[in-house]
Structures are given as C-alpha cells and as structure tokens.
Amino acid sequence: MPIDWMPLVDIVKANQRFVLTSHVRPDADALGSEMGLAGILEALGKTVRIINPSASPDHLAFLDPEKRIQKLGEGVSVEQACDTDVHIVADTSAWAQLHDLRKVLEKTTAKKVVIDHHVSSDDLGAVEFKDTTASATGVLITELAEALGVTPTAAQASALFSAIATDTGWFRFPNTESRTLKTAARLVDLGAQPSVIYRELYEKSSLARLKLHGRILSRVTVEAEGRLAYTYVMRKDFEETGSHPSDTEDLVNDCLTINGTQCAFILVEQQSTQFKCSFRSRTGMDVAKVAEQFGGGGHRQASGAMLPGPFAKALETVLGAMKAALPPQATVASEPAAAE
Structure with a gap:
C-alpha cells in the first residue's frame, strides 16, 4: 500500500532543523537517500546535517563531493547530534544497524521519523513511513519529494538514481518492477546520467x-x-x-x-x-x-x-x-x- 506522506509533510513544515541518519557500513541506497533527502529539505529552507554511525566507503565518495556526511564521534558528539528538531532515520529501522547512533535516538527529545523499505524492524520510538514493496529507500525519497512539492536537482536525482540502481543490482534483481523503472526514468529526466553513475560505481576498481x-x-x-x-x-x-x-x-x-x-x-x-x-x-x-x-x-x-x-x-x-x-x-x- 502506498505511503500516506501527509503526516511527514506536516512534520517538515512545522520544523526547521533536521538530522539525517542511516545504518552502519552505509551502502549507496543509504548515502544516496540521505544526500537526496538533504537537498530536498534544504530546497524548503531547512537546516540539515547528516550524521552516520560509520564513515562512508571510499568508492561511494562521489555521492558526497562536499564531504558533508559526518561520523558520530569524529567531530560530532552525541549531545551535538541530539540538538535538532527532527531526527530522520533512512534505510533501516533496526537498532543493531545503528550502533552508537542508538545513544542519540534514546537521548534526543527531537521528533523521530523512520523512512525504510526493509522487512526487519524494531520499535525506535519513531513515526514510521515504511513500504516493504519499494525496491529501495531511494524510491521512497523520490516519492516524498513529490509530496513535498520539490523537484530534485540533477545532483539529487543522481544520488537517488544511484540508491535505486544499486539496491536493484542495476535493475536485474526481482525487486525491480514498473514502479522502480518509472522512478528511475523520472530521475533520468531530471538529470541523472546512468552511464556516468555506472562508471563511478563499477568501473573504478583498484x-x-x-x-x-x-x-x-x-x-x-x-x-x-x-x-x-x-x-x-x-x-x-x-x-x-x-x-x-x-x-x-x-x-x-x-x-x-x-x-x-x-x-x-x-x-x-x-x-x-x-x-x-x-x-x-x-x-x-x-x-x-x-x-x-x-x-x-x-x-x-x-x-x-x-x-x-x-x-x-x-x-x-x-x-x-x-x-x-x-x-x-x-x-x-x-x-x-x-x-x-
């Protein structure tokens, strides 16, 4: 069943400061979703920080060219991570996947939100926006952008396309369906370049x-x-x-x-x-x-x-x-x- 995004639209409208988080050992769906969502929120005038429990892997550095993604404990403390209005967890809803970020989520007084497509789940004390039929969290973020009335930029579209392409094995896994391909096509129309993204992901091996x-x-x-x-x-x-x-x-x-x-x-x-x-x-x-x-x-x-x-x-x-x-x-x- 499609997600009713209106409660999250209301949360976004009512708050100014956001922290985005994903799982340990972040993959392209995690990082691409975070980068895409950060840009979408900033287009609405929001202040956004991205704080993860693990450092981003080198081969996905192209998703964060300005190196804005922070690792908890390296330049940002638990207290600093708690200092926000809304904390959004993307691409996971499992405590085991959050490691030290659990300390933040248990301590913060901020509104907590989960956006995820995984079946496995814990109660994070958050408002959940989950669709296990979605092939990637990047699909959900793209749909959220539409609900928020924001058109992703070419850079945001590229990040979200990377999220979807990797979580579907470049569209060959059985989670690839018409919704996936329609979303990917829209992101291409917005400026994502599949040939460039494929080269960054798979043709720069050491x-x-x-x-x-x-x-x-x-x-x-x-x-x-x-x-x-x-x-x-x-x-x-x-x-x-x-x-x-x-x-x-x-x-x-x-x-x-x-x-x-x-x-x-x-x-x-x-x-x-x-x-x-x-x-x-x-x-x-x-x-x-x-x-x-x-x-x-x-x-x-x-x-x-x-x-x-x-x-x-x-x-x-x-x-x-x-x-x-x-x-x-x-x-x-x-x-x-x-x-x-």
Whole structure:
C-alpha cells in the first residue's frame, strides 16, 4: 500500500532543523537517500546535517563531493547530534544497524521519523513511513519529494538514481518492477546520467580490490548438493592486498552465479574479531529470518547479521542455520537475489 506522506509533510513544515541518519557500513541506497533527502529539505529552507554511525566507503565518495556526511564521534558528539528538531532515520529501522547512533535516538527529545523499505524492524520510538514493496529507500525519497512539492536537482536525482540502481543490482534483481523503472526514468529526466553513475560505481576498481576479489572467489565452497555456496574474508586479506573492507561489497552475489546455487553467504572478519555475515537467496528461502536469529535482518532475499568469532565457530553456526532454512528441492523456483 502506498505511503500516506501527509503526516511527514506536516512534520517538515512545522520544523526547521533536521538530522539525517542511516545504518552502519552505509551502502549507496543509504548515502544516496540521505544526500537526496538533504537537498530536498534544504530546497524548503531547512537546516540539515547528516550524521552516520560509520564513515562512508571510499568508492561511494562521489555521492558526497562536499564531504558533508559526518561520523558520530569524529567531530560530532552525541549531545551535538541530539540538538535538532527532527531526527530522520533512512534505510533501516533496526537498532543493531545503528550502533552508537542508538545513544542519540534514546537521548534526543527531537521528533523521530523512520523512512525504510526493509522487512526487519524494531520499535525506535519513531513515526514510521515504511513500504516493504519499494525496491529501495531511494524510491521512497523520490516519492516524498513529490509530496513535498520539490523537484530534485540533477545532483539529487543522481544520488537517488544511484540508491535505486544499486539496491536493484542495476535493475536485474526481482525487486525491480514498473514502479522502480518509472522512478528511475523520472530521475533520468531530471538529470541523472546512468552511464556516468555506472562508471563511478563499477568501473573504478583498484588493483588492490581486484586482488582481494581473486583471493575471496578462490575460496568459494558449495554445500547441500550444490544448493548453498559461501566464502569468507579475514582481516589479514585486507592487509596483504592493500584493500579496504568496503571492497567486499556485492562479492556474495558472485556465489549465486554458480549453476544450481539457491542461496549464499559471505563472512567478513571485523576489527572487533566479530564476523559480518551477508546472506543472499534466489529462491523462496527467507534469509531475513536466518539473519534475525543472530540479531540482524533485512530483506527476504538479502540480509545481514553480526556473529561472534572465532571463524570456525561462526562458519559452523551459519552453515547450520542456512542448511536448516533451505526449502525442499521440489518447491524451489530459481530467481536472482535482491540487494541487502
């Protein structure tokens, strides 16, 4: 059901200062949605800050050319983040995805708003504007702009197009439907250039990133009669190849290119010695439910969670959960995975 944006339109009209936030390890949907929304609010004369729990990855720096996105704890304190009229959380509604921003949301007296398209959800004490049928939060922000009577600039359209294109796997995932394509077409009409955005996203790889990809893909293993594929990344891999943790983005989807594979996951060792696990499915298997077993969540076909180490234990735990969640073979209908 389409979102009734009028309550949020009223909130925007009644307030002046806004803080925008998204999830840890922000992807292009998170950053593009924040940048697009910031510009839309500023077109209405509002004061906007963007404060995230994680730094933006280097390969998405083109979305924030003026480097306006701040990381909590680096130049901005909890108290400073609380000093606003409205705090909008975009592209997540899960406490586990907010890390230290939880301290802000629990302490602030500001009006709290969530704009999200993920299935997994917690009660953040916010007014929710959620549509799980939307392919990306960027779609929702574009629709909100229309409700606010604001026409996005070319820069804002590019940010929102990036959000949508990445969360749909450049429009090849099953969450791509007519609404997605109509929204993308409107953003192109407003100045987004798909060829330029694609080049920024996918054709500026570093040698270090290519070396990392080769190492990780060489570890791909299949289980469950070929229906499950997985790989992993250790911290030493980043050091030895000179790569960055953000260079693992989308690698899990390569596991699904193996013929007969229905689901996949990748474990990435963190500085904390925990392991970030990204789950993918291209069947009726609901990996959001698997992720929720470990305090994570996301979409039915793309989710994530954090697991404690050591590696052998994390791998054993995830393998067991994924194998248990695999549907009977007779019921499988294969299709590509969605974005996390």
